[in-house]
Amino acid sequence: MINMRKNNAKPKKVVKTPKMVVTESPDYNVTYASGVFGGLDPNDGRMIFFLDRLRPKMKKGGKGSMELDRIDRELQVEVHMSPAQFISAAKWMNDHAQKFRKNVKTKKKESATSYIG
Numbered sequence: 001m002i003n004m005r006k007n008n009a010k011p012k013k014v015v016k017t018p019k020m021v022v023t024e025s026p027d028y029n030v031t032y033a034s035g036v037f038g039g040l041d042p043n044d045g046r047m048i049f050f051l052d053r054l055r056p057k058m059k060k061g062g063k064g065s066m067e068l069d070r071i072d073r074e075l076q077v078e079v080h081m082s083p084a085q086f087i088s089a090a091k092w093m094n095d096h097a098q099k100f101r102k103n104v105k106t107k108k109k110e111s112a113t114s115y116i117g
Helices: 081-105
Strands: 037-039 045-058 066-081
Touching: 037 081, 045 081, 066 081
Parallel strands: none
Antiparallel strands: 037 045, 045 066
16 A cells, blocks of 8 residues: 655644534623723732713803813723633733734724634
8 A cells, every 4th residue: 555645644633623602691781991900910810991981060150161070980890810811811902902003004994803712
């Protein structure tokens, strides 16, 4: 029998990827965020997204002009993940930020939606 493989290499094993089904939790919602805070330690990565609302007040004798009275910061959602997922998400966000900056410079319009996981 003649061996048709190069350098007597073994045939590559084909790995079948399982089908992925995406569903939405009953609690799923879309929210806006003004910012995020949190951190990473050896056990946990966490991000707390918040929304700032600017509350004006009328200036005295200003004929309808306003000034900032206070900022109401509302915590929207807190996300916890493993350190590995936190680092992966940070890389994913940075990759998108770099691609966005490049597209802005070249005025290229391109979709920026992708996922990690």
